[in-house]
Amino acid sequence: MDVNLAQRMQFSSKWIESDKFYRKYPTCSLSLTSKLKAKQKLPVLVSAHFQSKRNKNGHKSVSLKAFCSYKHSASVLESGSSSASSDESLILKNKSQEVGPCINGRCIYLVGMMGSGKTTVGKILSQVLGYSFCDCDSLVEQEVDGTSVAEIFKLYGEGFFRNKETEALKKLSMMHRLVVSTGGGAVIRPINWKYMHKGISVWLDVPLEALAQRIAAVGTNSRPLLHHESGDEYTKALRRLSTLLEERGEYYANANARVSLENIAAKLGYRDVSSITPTAIAIEVELRLDRARDPLDG
Numbered sequence: 592m593d594v595n596l597a598q599r600m601q602f603s604s605k606w607i608e609s610d611k612f613y614r615k616y617p618t619c620s621l622s623l624t625s626k627l628k629a630k631q632k633l634p635v636l637v638s639a640h641f642q643s644k645r646n647k648n649g650h651k652s653v654s655l656k657a658f659c660s661y662k663h664s665a666s667v668l669e670s671g672s673s674s675a676s677s678d679e680s681l682i683l684k685n686k687s688q689e690v691g692p693c694i695n696g697r698c699i700y701l702v703g704m705m706g707s708g709k710t711t712v713g714k715i716l717s718q719v720l721g722y723s724f725c726d727c728d729s730l731v732e733q734e735v736d737g738t739s740v741a742e743i744f745k746l747y748g749e750g751f752f753r754n755k756e757t758e759a760l761k762k763l764s765m766m767h768r769l770v771v772s773t774g775g776g777a778v779i780r781p782i783n784w785k786y787m788h789k790g791i792s793v794w795l796d797v798p799l800e801a802l803a804q805r806i807a808a809v810g811t812n813s814r815p816l817l818h819h820e821s822g823d824e825y826t827k828a829l830r831r832l833s834t835l836l837e838e839r840g841e842y843y844a845n846a847n848a849r850v851s852l853e854n855i856a857a858k859l860g861y862r863d864v865s866s867i868t869p870t871a872i873a874i875e876v877e878l879r880l881d882r883a884r885d886p887l888d889g
């Protein structure tokens with residue numbers, strides 16, 4: 592949606608700068624034509640009525656009506672609606688073009704608890720950055736003749752899996768232009784950090800309840816560390832994940848950047864983190880990569 596607005600806009604009864612609007616509502620696209628930029632000096636009051644609805648596919652649709660009043664007369668400047676998901680994709684693409692040269696081919700390691708979205712977000716990021724995607728668990732499975740992670744745990748134990756995971760991270764650390772989805776437990780070994788610090792690591796910090804909901808929706812079969820609990824899938828996942836997070840929280844904090852879903856929800860005005868799309872999370876990862884570039888330079 593392309594709505595011409597003057598410099599300031601009224602939104603939800605408070606005044607905000609148009610550039611702040613982008614930061615607060617990254618799914619919205621507003622632009623000033625050069626003609627309107629010139630007209631900014633006119634004493635016009637522009638206000639916008641903004642409505643966001645979710646359609647049956649779960650995609651957010653945003654409609655905006657912009658009003659302009661000048662010398663006691665008011666008129667609708669422009670109105671329209673658009674799907675937030677397509678806006679998000681565009682923002683992500685634009686941000687990738689900015690961030691790409693800064694990260695300069697370094698690998699991106701996504702760390703976080705099981706179910707935090709490392710694979711889902713990692714695939715999206717790799718695509719927009721023109722990187723390859725690698726799932727560290729899949730690499731381990733390949734190394735053990737296609738045996739699944741759950742089977743590896745059952746047949747050879749966790750120690751064997753952790754050694755294979757370290758070997759896989761060592762191999763990956765010699766590569767470039769990869770987005771790596773690491774296993775949730777990769778953070779516990781200091782040697783793994785030595786490898787991951789060759790690239791840029793980002794912690795996807797997702798509240799436990801949301802993790803348990805996601806995992807319960809797909810079942811715990813592929814996640815052997817969740818097998819020992821009793822109860823329904825949600826309770827089982829929540830109980831075990833909370834112990835694991837207590838043990839691991841400080842290790843995740845070793846990452847170069849943290850993307851907190853609670854913070855994204857607050858920023859976007861969502862009550863619940865489950866409304867945040869993987870694309871919106873990928874945008875936030877790129878914003879962090881952008882900010883992380885200075886201390887990482889050189």
Ligand SMILES: Nc1ncnc2c1ncn2[C@@H]1O[C@H](COP(=O)(O)OP(=O)(O)O)[C@@H](O)[C@H]1O
Pocket residue numbers: 703704705706707708709710711712772805806809865867868869872
């Ligand atoms: N932002 C999101 N909103 C809702 N569900 C998500 C989101 N990100 C991932 N999921 C779902 O959560 C589950 C776990 O995601 P996944 O990417 O496999 O996590 P990880 O690789 O960190 O274990 C999958 O079923 C995925 O579809």
Ligand SMILES: O=C(O)C1=C[C@@H](OP(=O)(O)O)[C@@H](O)[C@H](O)C1
Pocket residue numbers: 703704705706709728740773774775776777813814815816
């Ligand atoms: O948290 C963990 O220790 C694990 C997480 C899993 O990966 P995901 O985080 O991709 O589910 C997998 O590596 C293994 O089941 C152990």
